[in-house]
Amino acid sequence: MATVTRLYRQQIFRPSYILSRHLAEDTEFRVLNLKTTRSQPVQRKKLKKPDVLPPRSYQMPVDQDWGSVWPGPRSFHPATVPLPIRQGYVDKGAPPGKYGNAELMKIPNFLHLTPPVIKRQCEALKRFCTPWPRGLETDSKCEDHFPVEVASSNYCYSSPSIRDPMARIVTVKVKLSRIPLDEHAKDKFLRLVGDRYNESTDMLTIVTDRCPLRKQNYDYAMYLLTALFHESWRVEAWEKLKSEADMEYYDWKVSASKKSIETLFGKEHTDITHADTYSQTVDALMNEGESEYSVTKYGEAVRQMLQLPQ
Structure with missing residues (x-):
């Protein structure tokens, strides 16, 4: 009777222990693993850089058509221009070259307006123009x-x-x-x-x-x-009503000097020899002011008009 009772107790307590263990496994928080690990290492591909062609300027012939290379206005491109251009300022150094030079790219250039290109464009526009009028050559x-x-x-x-x-x-x-x-x-x-x-x-x-x-x-x-x-x-x-004193400038033709020589010679000033030279020297003396040159010229004109020795 006792043996039967012991077996019965073991059957009663065993299921409760198993039940509590499974309950603990279900209530435990699962860990979120964001990093996936692989058993075998991944082999990375080796990057192979493509072969870079040399600049275009190295392959340009000397007698090429530049109008086809640079047909219109655009920013400066160092690989297209076969010229050793430099731009910029470096303290105690040479100006920077054309490669990677922002100074050359931000300024306007006129590489598309070379003389041969301008001549070609003018020839193309001639058919839209009329002939130049005769009599307007100069x-x-x-x-x-x-x-x-x-x-x-x-x-x-x-x-x-x-x-x-x-x-x-x-x-x-x-x-x-x-x-x-x-x-x-x-x-x-x-x-x-x-x-x-x-x-x-x-x-x-x-x-x-x-x-x-x-x-x-x-x-x-x-x-x-x-x-x-x-x-x-x-x-x-x-x-x-303006008199000689009211004039803004000295005019010999309406001055007292003209009347004086006409009275002296007894004829019109147009008939007096060397009267034109005398009038010009008097105008210069009165309008430009007295100077050594003007006074000398005035004296020579007076002697010449009066026929006095120089």
Whole structure:
């Protein structure tokens, strides 16, 4: 009876022990292994660098067509240009070469505008052009037929608006000798234009930029030129009352010196020998001021006119 009871107890407690062990295995947290390990090592492929061709400039013939190599504007490329170009500054050293040189790449170049390429492009554009007019072979002939020169500028750039305020400016140039003026009108014309007249080149320059459009500024410049011309020829009543002391410059033809020599010789100054030389020296002496040269010339002109020994 006792033996039976012992066996029964063992059968009762054994299942509970096994049950608790399986329960502990189920409740234990599993470890997340992100790194996978392989039993056999992986053989990496050896990288084989491809053979790099030499620069193109080393293979270029001397008599090649450069217009086909560099047909249009582009950034500088050292392997394409067969020239030992250097750009930049190195303290106590030579300028850097063309390879890896940012100074050469960021500046514009004109390698596409060589003389042979320009000649080729001009030959291609000739069929779109008309023959040059006859009688305008030289610049002097062009100035004779077209004395007024009009200049304006066009601008092209990347911007939200294609309108540039500088494009409205119009410049009109004309030589003063091409405008029919007498002495009075010329003097008045020069006083009206002020510093717009260049005496060394005899060029009058009118720049208009007041109006918003180029056509308006061109019309305004033509109006100014026309108004200056007609205003210069107009003689006011008060201008006739001007005496020699009121003149802005010394004019020998209306001076007392002219009347004196006409009274002395008893005839008009046009009939007096060497009167023109005398008038020129007097004008230079009075307008340019006294100097050793002007006084000497004046004395020689007086002796020559009065036929006195030098």
